[in-house]
Amino acid sequence: MYKLRGHHLFCLLGYRGMGYSQEYVENMTLLHQTLRSNPKTLIMLVKGPDQLCEKFPNSGEYHCQDDHIFERDAVILDKMNLTIGQILRWEEIESHILKHVIPADIQVVCETCSWRSYGVCEEGIREIHEGKGLRKIQ
Template sequence: MIHLRGHHLLCLVGYRGMGYSEEYVENMTRIHRQLRARPTTLVRLVKGIDHLCEKYPNSGEYHCLSEEIFNQDAYIAEKLGIQIGQLVPWFEVERRLKKYIQPTDIATICENCSWRSYGVCEEGMERIHKGISLFDV
């Protein structure tokens, strides 16, 4: 089981092997590959620190605890109809993403994300809408 917060559901869809540090990238790549290879993997939606935040580098601002990120997490969870603490298989997360979030929504939902300018999350959502799972990383 993998613990994820709301906005990381979108981050994983667009993930291409970039990150904040080597340790962060290794961790996110491991989680991403597991979800891609085993879409039945259970995901528990959490409020706050998840399995990705745990490897966020200890330098600069720790955005994982910012009010803006908590609000973004809550918005995404509500939009997908997933409650905090709820367990869902990754394939169900992808199904809900396809149903409730359009690739063009990324510009608004992730407006202040430093990774948005790369366009990878929109591309990831386009894949989800075409019935294609996560990128091969």
């Protein structure tokens, strides 16, 4: 079982093999590939730093404890009708995305995210709506 915070549910949709450091990318890629190949993988929704934050590089401000990130987590979980402490299969999380999220939501809930300008998270939501699941990392 993986422990994930709210906004990382969206980050996984847009993940394309880029990240903050090599260690972070390796960790994110492993999780992403696991969820892609086994959508029945269990996820526990947590408040605050999760298993992806563990590999965030120690190179200055640790944004994983930033109040704005906690707010983003809460908004995303609320948008998806999910709560901290819930345990779901990844495929159930994708179902919540399909029911409650549209690509344009990224512009609002992730307004201050530095990755938003790439457009990959919106693309990831579109692909969930098209029944494609997580994209294969090249």
